[in-house]
Amino acid sequence: MKKALIASILAFGMTLSVQAADIVDTAVSAGSFKTLATALGAAGLVDTLKGKGPFTVFAPNDAAFAKIPKADLDALLKDKAKLTAVLTYHVVPGKVMAADVKAGKLKTVQGSDLTITTSNGVMVNNAKVIKTDIVADNGVIHVIDTVLMPK
Incomplete structure (x- = not known):
């Protein structure tokens, strides 16, 4: 009886295994991406970035x-x-x-290229990479200090 009870408890416990967080959940839990999370919701991209990836x-x-003037940011959030x-x-x-980042170009999901430079720290276009390798189960996040605008 005890063995059956222990086996049942162990089997139940295995069904409660924790899934690693996806990119959206990882960003939200970090606490410093509230505006990004709001923007992802407004654009309808939450499900995409919760998808298989990797991204x-x-x-x-x-x-x-916060570097974007409030009126401009509000207008952007309304233009899906x-x-x-x-x-x-x-x-x-x-x-x-x-560790895999090299100077050069990276093609984005949007279709344009990002320019990566490494001569004065890692820069993505005009944004400085301030934190790297925040791993999620469907990719990785690198924190930048400027919102990138496609041409």
């Missing part, structure tokens, strides 16, 4: 979004097409860890 996200933190273009410009297909 590399150059994620602007709240301080990066433009917002989607801006947000997908921060996403690269595949999982690019900091």
Whole structure:
């Protein structure tokens, strides 16, 4: 009887295994990506970034979004097409860890290239990478200090 009870408890416990967090949940739990999370919701991209991936996200933190004048940010959040273009410009297909980053171009999900430079720290276009390799179960996040705008 005891063995059966222990086996049942162990079997039940195994069904409660914790799934690693996806990119969206990882960003939200970090606490410094509230504006990014709001923007992802407004653009309808939450499910995409919760998807299989893998994705590399150059994620602007709240301080990066604060550099955008409030009226401009509010207008961007209301323009779903433009917002989607801006947000997908921060996403690269595949999982690019900091150790794999080289100077050059990376094609974004939006379709344009990001320019990576490494001569004065790692820069993505005009944004400085301030934290690297925040691993999620469907990719990786690198924190940047500026919102990237596609041309």
